[in-house]
Amino acid sequence: MSADLLKDLEARGLVHRIAEPSHAGWPGLAERLAQGPITAYIGFDPTAASLHVGSLLQILNLVRLQRAGHRPIALVGGGTGLIGDPSFKASERSMLSKDQLAANLAGIRAQLERFLDFSGSNAALMLDNASWLGEFRLLDFLRDVGKHFSVNQMVSRDAVKLRLEGRDHGISYTEFSYALLQAWDFVHLHDAHGCELQMGGSDQWGNIVDGVDLIRRLRQKPAWGLTAPLVTKSDGSKFGKSETGNVWLDAALTRPFAFYQFWLNTDDADVVRYLHSFTFLELARIAELAAAVEREPARREAQRVLAAEVTTLVHGESATASARRASAVLFEGADLRTLSAGELQDAFADAPRSSLAREALGTPQAQLVAVVAAAGLEPSKGRARQAVEQGSIAVNGHAEKAVDRVLGSADVLPGGFVVLRRGKKTYHVVAVA
RNA sequence: GGGGAGGUAGCGAAGCGGUCAAACGCAACAGACUGUAAAUCUGUCGCCCCUCGGGCUUCGAAGGUUCGAAUCCUUCCCUCCCCA
Numbered sequence: 063m064s065a066d067l068l069k070d071l072e073a074r075g076l077v078h079r080i081a082e083p084s085h086a087g088w089p090g091l092a093e094r095l096a097q098g099p100i101t102a103y104i105g106f107d108p109t110a111a112s113l114h115v116g117s118l119l120q121i122l123n124l125v126r127l128q129r130a131g132h133r134p135i136a137l138v139g140g141g142t143g144l145i146g147d148p149s150f151k152a153s154e155r156s157m158l159s160k161d162q163l164a165a166n167l168a169g170i171r172a173q174l175e176r177f178l179d180f181s182g183s184n185a186a187l188m189l190d191n192a193s194w195l196g197e198f199r200l201l202d203f204l205r206d207v208g209k210h211f212s213v214n215q216m217v218s219r220d221a222v223k224l225r226l227e228g229r230d231h232g233i234s235y236t237e238f239s240y241a242l243l244q245a246w247d248f249v250h251l252h253d254a255h256g257c258e259l260q261m262g263g264s265d266q267w268g269n270i271v272d273g274v275d276l277i278r279r280l281r282q283k284p285a286w287g288l289t290a291p292l293v294t295k296s297d298g299s300k301f302g303k304s305e306t307g308n309v310w311l312d313a314a315l316t317r318p319f320a321f322y323q324f325w326l327n328t329d330d331a332d333v334v335r336y337l338h339s340f341t342f343l344e345l346a347r348i349a350e351l352a353a354a355v356e357r358e359p360a361r362r363e364a365q366r367v368l369a370a371e372v373t374t375l376v377h378g379e380s381a382t383a384s385a386r387r388a389s390a391v392l393f394e395g396a397d398l399r400t401l402s403a404g405e406l407q408d409a410f411a412d413a414p415r416s417s418l419a420r421e422a423l424g425t426p427q428a429q430l431v432a433v434v435a436a437a438g439l440e441p442s443k444g445r446a447r448q449a450v451e452q453g454s455i456a457v458n459g460h461a462e463k464a465v466d467r468v469l470g471s472a473d474v475l476p477g478g479f480v481v482l483r484r485g486k487k488t489y490h491v492v493a494v495a
Numbered sequence: 496g497g498g499g500a501g502g503u504a505g506c507g508a509a510g511c512g513g514u515c516a517a518a519c520g521c522a523a524c525a526g527a528c529u530g531u532a533a534a535u536c537u538g539u540c541g542c543c544c545c546u547c548g549g550g551c552u553u554c555g556a557a558g559g560u561u562c563g564a565a566u567c568c569u570u571c572c573c574u575c576c577c578c579a
Binding site: 327361365394441447 | 525
């Protein structure tokens with residue numbers, strides 16, 4: 063089963079480049095994998111308290127690795143995070159405070175833990191490079207590691223080109239050293255855990271090759287690198303952003319409903335690729351879905367499956383179920399009045415809410431225009447009025463154009479709330495108490 | 496140091512004494528169409544208010560001229576370009 067890993071990754075379009083040890087007699091990666099389980103690692107930068115959908119690809123690759131019988135190491139960069147990876151970054155990173163870094167590390171570790179299996183014969187490992195980089199003495203580092211790096215070569219890297227060319231950018235000595243640290247990580251993992259393969263995104267190619275080279279120079283041993291292509295969108299915009307910003311894996315930062323919606327809104331042109339990259343679905347199943355996209359794009363079956371699969375991986379079955387329910391109500395015209403109080407509660411769990419006193423119903427205080435403004439759906443009563451006139455405000459799913467409309471007890475749904483909507487996607491729940 | 500251009504609403508860009516809350520383009524928001532898409536068409540778009548009506552605060556900053564200034568004058572701040 064071990065040999066299947068590379069084939070599977072290739073079939074899914076997850077192989078960008080492979081770094082083979084450049085030494086006669088040493089096996090290629092495919093050959094090495096065929097010989098038996100390998101230990102491989104992927105590093106995660108603690109630049110934020112949560113990982114985002116871009117990192118999800120890397121996480122899933124660790125899982126694919128483990129499922130194929132190999133041993134994954136998730137490395138969090140508590141040490142390198144103090145420095146900042148300059149690869150393909152336009153400008154110098156602002157340094158994280160140590161407190162911030164500690165918080166980020168804790169958040170990321172918790173997320174990674176959910177995906178990997180830390181038991182069994184190929185139990186995953188989670189390590190923090192602060193534990194070995196922190197102890198490295200400067201002079202030793204310069205002699206043992208630095209000596210093996212050619213500045214001439216480092217300067218020619220695409221990853222830092224941006225920073226070397228523009229006068230207005232520049233790169234500090236600190237960030238320039240980053241590649242050496244990451245290379246040393248690989249050496250350390252090789253020594254301490256028999257790690258022979260480093261994986262990562264295509265932006266990590268240079269750093270990974272540095273590690274492979276360093277292991278060869280210092281240990282005269284083979285090591286391999288494997289990068290995945292950058293996830294792109296067919297319309298050229300950046301992957302991993304929604305209207306509201308980054309799509310995070312942390313449910314508190316990106317609600318499961320929003321997460322589900324992010325995937326559901328995938329372009330037809332991208333959905334098949336994403337199914338390959340972000341799910342564990344069989345290739346045959348994905349081929350079926352690809353055919354469905356051709357045949358009946360409007361049904362968006364592939365998008366539905368993608369959204370459900372990924373949401374389940376990240377947030378679990380029940381979060382997916384409620385995201386689906388909410389989506390059905392919100393976008394597929396399910397009549398709000400047919401839902402039970404519990405279902406309503408579920409469907410709008412993520413919607414912002416405010417409250418209105420029951421006694422206020424029927425009074426000027428319950429004027430639609432006033433309530434819309436108070437709810438923050440529009441910034442002022444004047445704006446709210448315009449919105450109502452334009453027909454963009456709906457009460458319980460029905461467009462309401464009357465500016466003098468006042469909410470009354472007949473508008474209160476089971477469970478005691480009124481659902482307001484602006485446009486197609488912005489909801490607000492007014493709880494009547 | 497010398498010479499030149501300029502700072503207008505989220506951005507770009509007109510306006511150069513009254514009819515300017517300020518053309519136009521983009522972005523944004525909404526409506527129609529649709530697949531919760533793209534494209535297209537339409538509306539809104541300084542802020543606030545109970546209307547097609549009204550109020551308030553804007554055109555780098557501060558003063559001034561004038562019945563009246565984004566538009567004229569003075570000083571200051573900032574940006575860009577060219578030459579040294």
